């Protein structure tokens with residue numbers, strides 16, 4: 001039998017075809033990642049995804065070096081926010097997720113491995129805390145690419161885990177307190193009565209501590225089991241949200257609120273209204289269509305009492321401010337629980353349950 005005929009009649013051609021298929025599939029995957037990396041050059045931060053193998057990493061880095069002002073970080077810790085599972089549940093559709101596969105997670109602590117073009121503030125080996133762009137995702141992966149301008153450095157006096165709690169929750173609390181309500185954190189400024197709902201949660205527990213750095217009287221709501229904790233964070237009055245007064249948001253001492261940082265969800269305007277001072281403002285960090293309507297109505301009728309929806313746009317310098325407060329011992333992260341990345345689903349479930357006390361941390 002001539003060799004060619006022998007070869008063609010054997011199982012080899014089929015085997016070769018399968019090997020060819022396998023190889024092309026693996027090459028087809030490579031450009032996907034590479035394209036993602038290059039997206040960054042167009043000004044978008046993005047994730048490298050979970051790059052488990054060295055050659056993925058090498059490949060990723062090669063593209064990365066051509067990028068704009070981004071840092072390529074190896075993660076040490078991350079934290080979860082309700083935002084993460086709201087994307088999964090489709091609550092932010094059609095805005096997010098933009099494409100699949102989508103790696104969730106925005107809050108990270110890690111070490112800079114490489115820096116892209118134009119990065120001035122960071123170098124390989126620096127410890128950093130950052131916010132991953134949710135449009136590209138990638139906080140729950142071993143490596144992530146983040147923009148320089150939403151990265152802050154982490155001093156050695158602070159831990160990766162406590163700082164991983166800060167980004168979204170801490171920045172939201174900071175934004176509400178300093179920018180929306182106008183409280184000065186050096187304690188100057190006139191005294192304000194404020195209410196913080198869900199003060200035991202991620203945003204709420206930072207909000208209580210930050211508000212108390214300013215000249216404020218803080219009333220807080222939380223579940224009975226967390227009353228002592230919230231008091232220890234500095235709240236002057238704490239109410240159990242399951243009692244009638246708690247449900248009505250009434251201050252035990254009868255104080256009217258100059259501002260409410262509303263970290264719980266729900267509550268119609270009619271619940272806030274009787275508790276507000278003349279120029280009282282409700283900052284709603286989970287704006288619903290009902291609250292957007294109230295916002296518009298209050299604006300259109302020139303009402304003195306206002307409802308303000310808050311959408312966070314994170315900035316590196318604000319994150320640095322929070323990290324410095326942690327370093328000075330003026331702000332702390334209450335850790336609800338810590339999970340290794342291999343148990344991320346359990347952490348995810350814990351966040352969906354909605355009963356975290358402080359932050360849920362994931363460690364790498």
Ligand SMILES: NC(=O)c1ccc[n+]([C@@H]2O[C@H](COP(=O)([O-])OP(=O)(O)OC[C@H]3O[C@@H](n4cnc5c(N)ncnc54)[C@H](OP(=O)(O)O)[C@@H]3O)[C@@H](O)[C@H]2O)c1
Pocket residue numbers: 081082083168169172197198199200201202203204221222223224226241263264265284285286287310311312351354355356357358
């Ligand atoms: N606008 C933005 O950019 C932005 C940024 C960050 C967060 N958010 C939103 O803000 C909300 C809070 O976020 P988070 O991270 O703080 O959530 P979280 O940590 O999951 O909040 C859980 C805590 O809320 C408490 N809680 C629930 N319902 C309550 C109520 N009616 N009264 C008082 N306490 C209550 C729970 O206490 P129990 O366990 O005792 O029930 C638990 O301790 C979420 O909807 C999130 O999506 C928005």
Ligand SMILES: *[C@@H]1O[C@H](CO)[C@@H](O)[C@H](O)[C@H]1NC(C)=O
Pocket residue numbers: 043147149150313314315316
């Ligand atoms: C960070 O830089 C990008 C462009 O590279 C810009 O679009 C974005 O608004 C900046 N963010 C902040 C917080 O300055």
